[in-house]
Amino acid sequence: MKKIFSLFIILLTLGSCSDDVQFNNESVFQGVKNNEFWQGSEAKATITATTLTLQAVTFTETITIVVPLPQVVVDPKNENTFITHLLGVTDNKKAIFTIKDDSGLVRTYETGIGEEDGQVVISEFDGATVSGTFRFNAYNTDEDADEDDFVNFQNGVFYKVAVTPAP
Numbered sequence: 001m002k003k004i005f006s007l008f009i010i011l012l013t014l015g016s017c018s019d020d021v022q023f024n025n026e027s028v029f030q031g032v033k034n035n036e037f038w039q040g041s042e043a044k045a046t047i048t049a050t051t052l053t054l055q056a057v058t059f060t061e062t063i064t065i066v067v068p069l070p071q072v073v074v075d076p077k078n079e080n081t082f083i084t085h086l087l088g089v090t091d092n093k094k095a096i097f098t099i100k101d102d103s104g105l106v107r108t109y110e111t112g113i114g115e116e117d118g119q120v121v122i123s124e125f126d127g128a129t130v131s132g133t134f135r136f137n138a139y140n141t142d143e144d145a146d147e148d149d150f151v152n153f154q155n156g157v158f159y160k161v162a163v164t165p166a167p
Helices: 002-015
Strands: 027-032 037-038 041-046 053-058 059-070 082-086 094-100 106-110 120-125 129-140 151-163
Touching: 027 041, 053 151, 059 120, 094 129, 094 151, 120 151
Parallel strands: 041 151
Antiparallel strands: 027 037, 027 151, 041 053, 053 059, 059 094, 082 120, 094 106, 106 129, 120 129, 129 151
């Protein structure tokens, strides 16, 4: 009887093992905005012949980062292939942050040309996905506005964002 009971316990234990493995293949786009955690959804990357545009949104906010399109594969295992872009140097290296208030008014913040005030590091690019980090100060484009003069993003990360050609 003990042998049958032991055999039953062994079979029950082996039968309850499972191979249900779940992967989180969603892209990530997040950072610290003005010292508070910020996470965008619907992250996407679009490419043209010369630019890579990253974008993520919340209900009322949008981040858009534009940098030159990498001309080579960026290997995440080889830091020598990482590409660093300083934002605010030229028009094709910039960050734009927009926020829509309750009345529908959209405020725009941008990294200013000639005001090197941010950085994007691409740590992976294979043509299908892009990953990396970012930080920037974006300045209110309406100098007469009563809102904050700038928005600060730190410790920004975008991971495995799908790349598609621009329409």
